[in-house]
Structures are given as structure tokens and as C-alpha cells.
Amino acid sequence: MKTDRLLTPDALEAALRDIGAERYHIHHPFHKKLHGGELNRAQVQAWALNRYYYQAMIPVKDATLMARFPTAEERREWRRRVVDHDGDGQSIGGVGRWMKLAEGVGLDPDHVRAGAGILPATRFAVDAYVAFVRDRSLVEAVASSLTELFSPVIIAERVSGMLANYDWITKDTLAYFTPRLTQARQDSDWALAYVMAHASTPEAQQAVLAALRFKCDVLWAQLDALHHAYVVPGLIPPGAFCPEI
Amino acid sequence: MKTDRLLTPDALEAALRDIGAERYHIHHPFHKKLHGGELNRAQVQAWALNRYYYQAMIPVKDATLMARFPTAEERREWRRRVVDHDGDGQSIGGVGRWMKLAEGVGLDPDHVRAGAGILPATRFAVDAYVAFVRDRSLVEAVASSLTELFSPVIIAERVSGMLANYDWITKDTLAYFTPRLTQARQDSDWALAYVMAHASTPEAQQAVLAALRFKCDVLWAQLDALHHAYVVPGLIPPGAFCPEI
Numbered sequence: 285m286k287t288d289r290l291l292t293p294d295a296l297e298a299a300l301r302d303i304g305a306e307r308y309h310i311h312h313p314f315h316k317k318l319h320g321g322e323l324n325r326a327q328v329q330a331w332a333l334n335r336y337y338y339q340a341m342i343p344v345k346d347a348t349l350m351a352r353f354p355t356a357e358e359r360r361e362w363r364r365r366v367v368d369h370d371g372d373g374q375s376i377g378g379v380g381r382w383m384k385l386a387e388g389v390g391l392d393p394d395h396v397r398a399g400a401g402i403l404p405a406t407r408f409a410v411d412a413y414v415a416f417v418r419d420r421s422l423v424e425a426v427a428s429s430l431t432e433l434f435s436p437v438i439i440a441e442r443v444s445g446m447l448a449n450y451d452w453i454t455k456d457t458l459a460y461f462t463p464r465l466t467q468a469r470q471d472s473d474w475a476l477a478y479v480m481a482h483a484s485t486p487e488a489q490q491a492v493l494a495a496l497r498f499k500c501d502v503l504w505a506q507l508d509a510l511h512h513a514y515v516v517p518g519l520i521p522p523g524a525f526c527p528e529i
Numbered sequence: 530m531k532t533d534r535l536l537t538p539d540a541l542e543a544a545l546r547d548i549g550a551e552r553y554h555i556h557h558p559f560h561k562k563l564h565g566g567e568l569n570r571a572q573v574q575a576w577a578l579n580r581y582y583y584q585a586m587i588p589v590k591d592a593t594l595m596a597r598f599p600t601a602e603e604r605r606e607w608r609r610r611v612v613d614h615d616g617d618g619q620s621i622g623g624v625g626r627w628m629k630l631a632e633g634v635g636l637d638p639d640h641v642r643a644g645a646g647i648l649p650a651t652r653f654a655v656d657a658y659v660a661f662v663r664d665r666s667l668v669e670a671v672a673s674s675l676t677e678l679f680s681p682v683i684i685a686e687r688v689s690g691m692l693a694n695y696d697w698i699t700k701d702t703l704a705y706f707t708p709r710l711t712q713a714r715q716d717s718d719w720a721l722a723y724v725m726a727h728a729s730t731p732e733a734q735q736a737v738l739a740a741l742r743f744k745c746d747v748l749w750a751q752l753d754a755l756h757h758a759y760v761v762p763g764l765i766p767p768g769a770f771c772p773e774i
Contacts, residue, residue: 306767307767307768311767313764404654404743404746404747404749404750405650405653405654405750405753405754407657408650408653408654408656408657408747408750409649409650409653411653411657411660412652412653412656412657415656415660497768498649500767501649501766501767501768502649502653504649504766504767505649505650505653505754505766508650508754508757508758508764508766509650509750509753511757511762511764512753512756512757513753516761516762517756517761517762519558519753519756521746521749521750521753522551522552522556522745522746522749523552523742523746
């Protein structure tokens with residue numbers, strides 16, 4: 285939605301949600317195959333392995349962003365995200381829970397942690413996300429997190445579909461996703477309010493819309509690379525994870 | 530080739546050349562289709578459009594690297610690359626010649642210059658290359674340029690194959706490649722000698738080998754993204770160039 289005029293809050297929120305409706309990776313064929321039970325164990329392993337790199341970099345991304353807020357209140361708000369992903373030493377965080385998922389689908393945790401065999405395209409996309417929150421304006425950096433507006437639906441599809449369609453995946457393996465449903469809602473409420481309050485010119489509004497498109501690209505490119513390497517045409521780049529099947 | 534011992538100069542050069550033999554994008558099916566005449570005009574346009582972004586960022590990459598050399602002699606050597614790509618205001622540089630190529634295959638130069646419709650994966654990979662030469666050690670940054678050791682062969686294949694197989698491509702359109710044959714040889718001779726002189730520990734030698742693998746990944750990921758979007762399965766990401774055919 286292009287405009288030179290200032291959008292009303294409702295119109296801005298609608299434009300943000302339109303981007304999700306068009307570009308969120310819930311529309312990617314790899315996601316459809318994943319929750320539809322059409323992938324084999326090795327393809328699910330490739331997904332878990334590559335996605336681990338994304339998960340592991342999320343607290344790095346959030347710490348980078350947190351460091352840029354000028355007030356303690358804002359940093360505290362964002363710090364909750366870092367705690368959610370890194371844990372607090374007592375309870376396991378999101379990254380640790382994703383490792384349980386990777387182990388649950390049969391991967392060696394040391395390999396996963398080392399990032400051995402992840403697709404270069406995964407690393408390029410994820411690193412672009414960290415660079416974006418470091419280099420762009422603060423309101424664009426916050427806006428890039430707004431894919432969380434759309435994540436409850438994809439998580440619900442993924443969990444119900446994977447439990448129904450793969451008998452080697454247990455509820456325990458997918459425990460990562462349960463707290464994400466409430467965390468993402470709380471996080472995106474705050475981020476959306478922040479964006480509404482701070483994108484106060486037509487230029488800033490267009491910039492936050494572009495930031496959300498960028499983030500959708502980051503997610504989409506990760507599934508593209510998985511699809512291309514492990515589904516169709518199955519062209520695994522040199523050095524990447526080769527399933528033994 | 531993994532080792533904890535210091536490689537002889539010959540062994541180090543052989544290990545660098547082995548990486549090219551295994552991982553250079555000359556082995557990618559998109560390259561084979563391109564020079565083999567198996568692509569349609571729109572697919573060649575997608576290649577020219579996306580590769581323009583890479584070409585346009587090369588002098589940015591080289592300026593970033595040049596700024597890190599401690600001596601005038603080294604900076605002068607590297608400056609030649611920037612001149613080769615940016616031109617000198619009299620003679621056209623490599624980026625300008627690539628634009629001629631893009632126009633020659635039917636693209637609008639304003640669209641190409643704006644990067645409209647390039648694949649997000651292209652941007653992520655190219656930006657990763659610029660970040661690499663900024664953030665890694667100087668010898669790793671120089672080593673990442675060593676894919677030029679392998680470029681004369683791919684250029685020869687590309688030019689002869691494209692002229693033979695596409696009657697809508699002229700020698701003039703491919704003028705970009707002619708000076709690259711001598712420039713790349715001169716550049717890679719210097720860079721190889723630099724790497725030999727400066728990678729003086731086993732750790733540094735392993736790091737330069739990894740740097741060249743990284744650069745091969747950058748090139749490979751670009752052809753992967755093109756192949757996936759425009760050849761097989763033809764899954765164009767939201768917002769990317771859609772040929773009207």
C-alpha cells in the first residue's frame with residue numbers, strides 16, 4: 285500500500301496485516317508440506333537444523349535491539365524477549381527448547397549447536413536480520429519483529445499438523461511452541477503500540493511497512509532454501525547437511 | 530582438507546584450488562543451462578537483474594577492504610579494482626558494462642539500478658560478502674576474492690555458450706566479460722601472493738580456506754535462488770521480478 289499521506293492508526297495496522305496476508309511464510313509450500321505430513325524424517329531434520337540457527341540468533345538480535353533503546357522501561361520490555369529465548373539458568377529458554385526439538389527429530393545436539401551443515405542461505409538471511417536491527421532506525425527495527433502478529437496461526441497449524449501426521453513426533457518434542465503462543469502475543473502487542481506511536485510521518489510509516497516486508501523476506505528465504513535443497517529439485521549446496529537415506 | 534600442521538605454499542595453493550574444483554558455481558545447474566542455451570529470455574533477464582546487484586556492490590566491497598590496508602602500496606593495488614568497476618569518468622567501468630548487458634537482454638536500466646524485484650536471497654548473500662570483508666581479518670578478506678582464480682574458465686564458457694546459443698545476445702552485450710579476463714588474472718595473482726605471505730600459521734591457513742569456501746557459498750546461493758525462483762520449481766518469492774511471458 286503506497287501513499288504519500290499519513291495513514292490513520294487503523295489504516296497503518298491494516299496495511300501491516302495485509303503484508304502478513306500476502307507474504308508471511310505460512311503461504312510457503314514447505315510449510316504446507318511440513319504440517320501436512322508430506323515430508324520425510326530427513327527433510328524435517330533439515331528444517332530443525334537450519335531453523336536452530338535462526339532461533340539461536342534471536343536473542344542476539346534482541347540484545348542488539350535492546351542496546352539501542354534510550355529508556356530503562358523500553359530496555360526492560362525488550363529484555364523479556366532475551367530471557368524468553370536464553371532462559372534464566374533455572375527454566376529452559378526458547379533456544380534450549382528448540383534444541384530439544386532438534387534432538388527429538390534425531391539430530392546430534394553438538395552438530396546442531398555448531399551449525400555444521402546449515403545452508404549458506406540460512407546464515408545469510410538470519411545475519412541480514414541481525415544487521416537490520418543494528419543499522420536501521422529504531423522504529424524500523426521494532427517493526428521487523430511484527431511477524432509475531434501472524435505467528436499464533438502458523439504455530440497452531442504446525443503443531444496440530446505435525447502431531448497428527450508424523451508418528452515419530454511427540455508433544456514433548458514440540459514443547460518449544462507452547463509458550464510462544466502467549467509470548468508472541470504479548471511481544472507483538474507492545475511492538476505494534478510502539479510502531480503506532482513512533483511512525484509519525486508518512487516516510488516513517490512507509491519505512492515500517494518496508495521493514496515488515498523485509499522480515500517476511502527473511503523468513504520466506506529460509507523456507508525457499510530448504511525447499512530447494514531438500515524437496516524440489518533437491519539440489520543440496522556443497523557442504524550442506526546430507527541426509528543418510 | 531583439514532590439518533593442524535602448517536601447509537607448504539604449494540599445498541596451500543592446491544587446497545585453495547581444490548575448493549574451486551568442488552564448490553565454484555561453474556558446477557551449478559543454472560550456469561550450465563545459461564551457457565548451454567537452455568534458458569528463455571526472461572530467465573536470462575532474471576540472471577542479469579540479480580547479478581547487477583552483485584556487480585554494483587563489488588566496488589563497495591573493494592572500497593571497504595581497501596580502507597583496511599595499512600600501506601599506500603596495498604591500497605593502490607586494491608584501488609585498481611575500484612577503478613575497474615566504477616570507471617574513471619572517461620572509460621566505462623564494470624558496473625556500467627553490466628548495465629549494458631542488462632539493457633542488451635531487454636531490461637529497463639532504471640529498474641535495474643533501483644534493484645526493483647531482485648530476489649531477497651541475492652541481497653542477503655551479497656550483503657554477507659560486504660560484511661565479511663569488513664568484519665573478518667584482512668587476510669581472510671583478501672582470500673575471499675580468490676574465486677577470481679577460477680573466473681577465466683567460467684567467463685569463457687559463458688561468453689562462447691551464450692553467443693552460440695541465443696541469437697538475441699550480441700558480442701557487444703557481453704562486452705563486460707572481455708576486460709575481466711585480464712583484470713581477474715592480475716587481481717588474483719596479487720591476492721594469492723598476499724594470502725601466501727600473510728597466512729603464516731595453521732590457524733590462518735585454515736581461516737583463508739574457510740574464507741574461500743564462504744565466497745563460493747555466496748556465489749552458489751545466488752544461482753540457487755535464481756534456479757529455484759525461475760527454473761525449478763519456479764517458485765518466485767513475493768515481490769520479486771515476474772517475467773511477462
